[in-house]
Amino acid sequence: MIPAAAVFWLSCAAIAQEVLLVRWLHIVHDHHFAFMILSLALLGYGAGATGLTLAQRFLVKRPAAVFALAAVFLSWAILLSAASLSRLSFNPLEILWDLRQTAHLAAVYLFLSVPFFAAGMATGLAFRTRPEKIHRLYLADLSGAALGAALAVGLLQTLDPVWALRLVSAVAALAAIVVPAGNFLARASLCVLASLALQALIPQNALMPSPNPYKGLAYARKIPETRLTTERFGPMGWVAVLESPRVPFRSLSGWSLSGSAEAPSTPLGLFVDGAGPIPLFSKDAFSSDFSFGDCLMIALPYRLAALNRESSHGPRALLLGMHGNLETVVARLEGFALLDVVERNAHVAELVARLAWGFDAKDGLGHVRVHVADPRRFLRAPSPFYDVIHPVTVGVLSASAGGAASLMEIYDATVEAFSAFLDRLTPDGYLALLHSLSVPPQATLRFVATAEEALRRRGIGHPQRHMAVIHDWNTGLVLVKKSEITSEEQDVIRRFAAERSFDLAYLPDMTQQEAQRFHVAWQGSLHRAVTALLSDRAKDFMKTYPFSIEPVTDNRPYVFHFFRWKTFRTLLRAEHGRGVSLLSWGVPVLAAALAQACAAAVLFIAAPLAISFKGASRRSLKTFGKTLAYFGSLGLAFLFVETAMIQKNVFLLGHPVYGFAGTVGSFLLWAGLGSLASTGWVRWLESARFLRRRNILSGTAVCAGAMVGFYGMVWVHLVPWAHGLHDVLRWAYAVFGPAPVAFFLGMPMPLGLRSLGRTDPDLVPWAWAINGCASVISALAAALTAMSFGFVAVLAAGAALYGLAAFSAPRRHGSA
């Protein structure tokens, strides 16, 4: 007999490993590839259940022993798959050119899916052998997963990641120990020894993920005399500081080509998850009277703000994100006496403030306050009005708009975010967006369109008179002002640009002749594009532009998602597929992952039909069809709803890590309680005679869909309101708010499995495999839906899928 406790610990270990794997993958690869690899690896769950379906005749004979073996195997696989990850020579950047990379990718999938295979098979075995206790086992599975998610985040907060992984591996072994079979002491000793043996055999450095050779850290470490001086691990990333005395680091985005000044350099560079370097300048990097304003584009908003220094207090600036200390130094040397710097990652804030110059009040340049917080939350709190607000992180991410950033939800550059920034600006203050240019222009136009929408929502009739755009060969600066940009200010911008060989892309009173004096863009597009975007024909322009540049909102915060299928087809026709270099890769990578997941799902679902159930003539096609439709819809629906709620909580709680841990932990727990209550729920329905017995499963799925469609929608729409609540209430809203939805979502699955266990027990593992495959497809499809239509649409699709489950539910239910 497999006890619920064993399922609990197994599930805990598997999910904790999944969360740790997210970190590992982000260190080795960029965000979008990490997402794809992990999604596909999770198909291991479905594959494990399929394996069980095919071999159940043998495996059900000694379920406890098989479960214990699977748990020990999981404990080994957790370590071995992590050790293999950075040693597999998969280079996603080369995949367009080299077909062999697809074989390497398949190897990565294979290695990473092995732990999930073991977990999927063992859990399915528990369901298969104890159908009458499925509601308890499902509770154990979900609550174990909830603990696993929380445990992984907690471990990453407190432990070295390698030790975190070793601990999770030990948790898997614990699942084997609690299975009651034979002599407890002998079995426990064997499990502990088996786990310890591998722990001892794998050295610490073999488990440490290493960035692929094309990441900044890997490259920098190859430079002679470079050494790692400091590192911090945490759920928000691996922060490392390198010292390179021989070849220093520099940061020259927006540096004037006409400037003759020596650019500052520093031996210290900071890397997050292997990406960087972010130079950390010491005071010796430049003299205290160094005029950055003569060289750097970002000095412009400070110069403009200086025109209106009438207030009694000194000028104030707000920097959102800490990309080293250059921005801080520029602001201070431009005379800004008060500077608030907001950074989400505590380790980045600590290291930059400690190692870089410019954060110490003793230097006599005014006052810098570093806040570890979410920028949107920070702006909700009482704070002064600022003359300049500079969302640094958004601009930095624009450099990887075509790759890593294209799938990211970024709440700091939406219409709502810009509105919040404008609220905190002084009447003559500037919002400054320094960013990397792309060809054809994309991020620049997205920022302009979003700012225009934010200004319109404030009731401003002529937003085009509140904006200016300048650029050089690869950097752009969008300026947004609360009040109209005056003629005097426009003259300052003209002079500033001309003296530094920057070009004007847009000014309210600009002429075509003023554009492209120094930097000729491809097809001369930037000035024309911005002008068209701020004209009456903006809607037509956006509609027919080759890339998606519409304003983004909190409902669809994919700031660097520019992908359009029509353009994709056009660019694919280019020789050697070179045209795709102009695309943002997020959608193609997601679509490729979805196609692979669907193909694998077909294989895993069809294999038992072709092999194990081939001769099962007793069953009609209808039984198979209904089982597939019911459990497939449930798998799709659950993840759709969970994804939407995770994303809303990411916004609400201020960081993806908190959003993920806060939602998954609580959501699965509530769903587990729903599973536990499912038998009582059925009894109540039967006694109350609301539904005929044969419609109880359908009725339960309808209730789940209705909860999503009504309560869930209300919850989502109240999130902006909850964002302004006190911390305790905000967390309570995030954790307890989704409880009613999750509670009902926890019922249809165990009820369906139990029903199947009574009528067709050998179909239980198959149903589990269907659910596992559908969950993976769902996570990818939900992401694509969110990018195209927003989170509300994802939630609505989730509700509709519960309707489909209701339609296809078996007519017999699993009442006691």
Next chain:
Amino acid sequence: MQGASGKEETSVARRSSPWSGGVAAGLVLAAMAFALTGFGVLRASALKDSEDPRFLQAREGMVREVLADMAATASETGRGALSSAVLEALRRVPRHRFVPEKLVDAAYENRPLPIGYGQTISQPFIVALMTELLDLPENATVLEIGTGSGYQAAVLAHVAKDVYTVEILPPLGQSAEARLKALGYANVHVKIDDGYFGWKEHAPFDGILVTAAAPYIPPPLLQQLKPEGKLVIPVGPPFLTQYLTVVHKARDGAVTTRQVLPVAFVPLTGRGGSP
């Protein structure tokens, strides 16, 4: 912040005779190259195994592909064909000697290849286009930042009088130097150093190529560029060049740039839809 120890300046020409295949053979080849390129002197010798028919055929196929790419992207790059010097350079440089042993079979495919250390050898089309965009005068002196395997330097060696190339990673720089020496490229000079500073001792240059995508153009490079000289720099992640930037320095020192798209991209037309 550059230590003196960081500089390991070496010149292939200064160290040994370029005519590794024998003086007589060298002279014959020099005469042939002179006739073919129209340049005043031979700047690189040919190779024994470059005449291997297998590679010759593959190289000719690669050149055809590059020419097709040039024609296909003519409206974006402004160059529908290659100049005879660049074309001849592509035909003569044995690319298979610049790639890792295991990738020799892919050497003449029109695509970038990994060369280790997180670096790539650029796609032949991009190499050709960047060289073309330099618009080098006769007897030009060129600076390359990012030697890598040395392939781009070898191509430049056929169209310029002297090529000065700087590599930041010692293993790459040393192997490129040895390779170029073995192939007899006497007019290529390799230095292992921080490319930010260029190569002041041999400045000014008629053209500068920055072969790795960089988020900025180091000011010293612009100072080392001759008036009317051009600097070409790619933009984009490894393996995927998004666009090239051509920086032009006018006689009065004024600097202007132009974006060049190495991709045939016909924007979707519509009411105001084109960028």
